[in-house]
Amino acid sequence: MALKYTATTVASSLRSLPTLFLSLATLLFTLSLILFFLFSNPNTQITPQTTVQQPYASINVYVADLPRSLNYGLLDRYWSSSATDSRISAESGSRIAPTHLPKNLRFPPYPENPLIKQYSAEYWITGDLMTPESFRDGSFARRVFDVDEADVVFVPFFATLSAELQLGTAKGAFRKKVGNDDYERQRQVVDLVRGTPAWKRSGGRDHVFVLTDPVAMWHVRAEIAPAILLVVDFGGWYRLDSKSSNGSSQDMIQHTQVSLLKDVIVPYTHLLPRLHLSEDQRRQMLLYFKGAKHRHRGGIVREKLWDLLVNEPGLIVEEGFPNATGREQSIRGMRTSDFCLHPAGDTPTSCRLFDAIQSLCIPVIVSDNIELPFEGVIDYSEFSVFVAVDDALRPNWLVGLLRSFSKEQKDKFRQNMSRIQRMFEYDNGHPGGIGPIPPDGAVNHIWKKVHQKLPMIKEAIVRENRKPAGVSIPLRCHCT
Numbered sequence: 001m002a003l004k005y006t007a008t009t010v011a012s013s014l015r016s017l018p019t020l021f022l023s024l025a026t027l028l029f030t031l032s033l034i035l036f037f038l039f040s041n042p043n044t045q046i047t048p049q050t051t052v053q054q055p056y057a058s059i060n061v062y063v064a065d066l067p068r069s070l071n072y073g074l075l076d077r078y079w080s081s082s083a084t085d086s087r088i089s090a091e092s093g094s095r096i097a098p099t100h101l102p103k104n105l106r107f108p109p110y111p112e113n114p115l116i117k118q119y120s121a122e123y124w125i126t127g128d129l130m131t132p133e134s135f136r137d138g139s140f141a142r143r144v145f146d147v148d149e150a151d152v153v154f155v156p157f158f159a160t161l162s163a164e165l166q167l168g169t170a171k172g173a174f175r176k177k178v179g180n181d182d183y184e185r186q187r188q189v190v191d192l193v194r195g196t197p198a199w200k201r202s203g204g205r206d207h208v209f210v211l212t213d214p215v216a217m218w219h220v221r222a223e224i225a226p227a228i229l230l231v232v233d234f235g236g237w238y239r240l241d242s243k244s245s246n247g248s249s250q251d252m253i254q255h256t257q258v259s260l261l262k263d264v265i266v267p268y269t270h271l272l273p274r275l276h277l278s279e280d281q282r283r284q285m286l287l288y289f290k291g292a293k294h295r296h297r298g299g300i301v302r303e304k305l306w307d308l309l310v311n312e313p314g315l316i317v318e319e320g321f322p323n324a325t326g327r328e329q330s331i332r333g334m335r336t337s338d339f340c341l342h343p344a345g346d347t348p349t350s351c352r353l354f355d356a357i358q359s360l361c362i363p364v365i366v367s368d369n370i371e372l373p374f375e376g377v378i379d380y381s382e383f384s385v386f387v388a389v390d391d392a393l394r395p396n397w398l399v400g401l402l403r404s405f406s407k408e409q410k411d412k413f414r415q416n417m418s419r420i421q422r423m424f425e426y427d428n429g430h431p432g433g434i435g436p437i438p439p440d441g442a443v444n445h446i447w448k449k450v451h452q453k454l455p456m457i458k459e460a461i462v463r464e465n466r467k468p469a470g471v472s473i474p475l476r477c478h479c480t
């Protein structure tokens with residue numbers, strides 16, 4: 001079935017849900033609206049019209065018509081799979097056993113497995129767009145059903161799940177095309193969207209793909225490079241570029257290159273519960289560092305830091321397990337330490353940064369190439385400490401620096417952090433992700449970032465289209 005629900009069809013499916021849920025949803029929605037108007041903009045009058053109806057306060061989004069098998073159908077497959085591979089099995093902390101799921105859910109829940117859950121942006125963004133209009137007053141994205149009215153075309157492919165299902169069942173085939181279901185799905189998505197008039201007139205520049213998992217859409221990245229990509233960092237992309245440029249020409253612009261100009265850095269989905277500032281208790285430990293002694297690749301910084309810090313008093317340095325024990329460890333460590341170390345691992349960022357923020361543990365970021373979500377809207381230096389890798393690796397330097405912060409400074413960091421915790425919240429608390437979203441949560445902030453890029457994207461499309469056919473021009477930045 002095509003993913004092209006009109007507001008009325010989804011509304012009718014919602015009506016079939018228990019009335020309790022509906023009234024609860026309405027209540028929550030009203031409450032969040034009230035909170036939104038009370039707290040979001042203290043300088044404007046408290047009249048709903050001023051915020052909701054301003055034409056510039058939204059982005060028009062058309063949802064590309066993909067078959068259900070490329071999004072929610074992958075969840076059906078996940079929940080019904082008997083795969084026992086550790087990568088997707090329910091062992092690592094799943095709260096819902098597949099057998100307890102009601103059958104034939106139109107919007108099944110997302111996996112609780114931390115490996116997959118940390119990359120769930122696509123699920124919450126799609127859920128918001130699938131929600132009936134009457135529940136979407138707090139959404140920044142305005143869904144349009146005529147592609148000519150659209151600012152952007154959103155491609156609702158659950159790329160993380162597609163990749164992880166393949167990795168969980170036949171890992172060996174992942175880097176190959178033959179016998180790789182994930183590749184088949186990538187091919188299907190790209191062929192479908194590239195065949196549309198909307199793609200042809202923009203060269204794909206106004207299409208939005210979510211590629212949170214570093215291995216998402218692995219085989220077709222070059223083909224969707226002109227589009228707006230929502231990624232957690234640029235880690236894997238630069239490796240790809242240096243490989244294809246043969247490590248020689250520094251100034252050559254590769255078609256695989258991601259760019260802060262056109263792409264949007266999105267948060268990982270945090271895995272630990274939020275600690276509110278009012279619940280914060282005195283922290284006895286200086287620094288929490290959960291790491292791995294031995295990394296299979298990358299993460300040399302992490303390994304060196306481990307050796308440097310493991311015997312320091314006042315520090316919790318521990319290895320993590322991807323199970324319930326690991327989760328309890330992290331909650332305890334992050335809530336009893338002033339600072340949480342965030343070194344570069346396999347990629348410049350990780351989910352832990354967002355867990356630290358939810359735990360009000362001051363991030364100490366030792367990752368020179370890091371890119372962070374929503375910069376320009378928030379200033380991370382107001383609640384985090386940034387340290388150069390070279391400095392962090394000097395004996396005693398890091399611990400000395402962290403000990404030099406006064407209690408007042410640390411309290412101020414935590415106060416500042418408590419104000420931005422909600423910006424990293426994807427989960428709207430509704431079954432299937434269908435329902436009103438928190439107005440100041442991650443989904444709206446992502447669309448606001450995309451919205452900021454529109455003028456430049458439109459310019460690039462116009463410029464490209466006026467070129468006479470067959471004209472060859474020198475390679476310029478393919479950023480837009």
Ligand SMILES: *[C@@H]1O[C@H](CO)[C@@H](O)[C@H](O)[C@H]1NC(C)=O
Nearest residue numbers: 242243244245246247248249
């Ligand atoms: C890559 O570099 C090597 C040695 O520097 C060279 O022999 C090879 O031809 C290059 N390959 C390409 C595709 O440019």
Ligand SMILES: *[C@@H]1O[C@H](CO)[C@@H](O)[C@H](O)[C@H]1NC(C)=O
Nearest residue numbers: 091320321322323324325326
């Ligand atoms: C988690 O994994 C560790 C190491 O394998 C093990 O010692 C511990 O018992 C596990 N805890 C749970 C709750 O499974």
Ligand SMILES: *[C@@H]1O[C@H](CO)[C@@H](O)[C@H](O)[C@H]1NC(C)=O
Nearest residue numbers: 381382383409410412413416
């Ligand atoms: C907290 O944020 C305020 C502005 O919002 C800033 O002036 C202050 O320096 C921040 N505190 C710290 C410790 O960075």
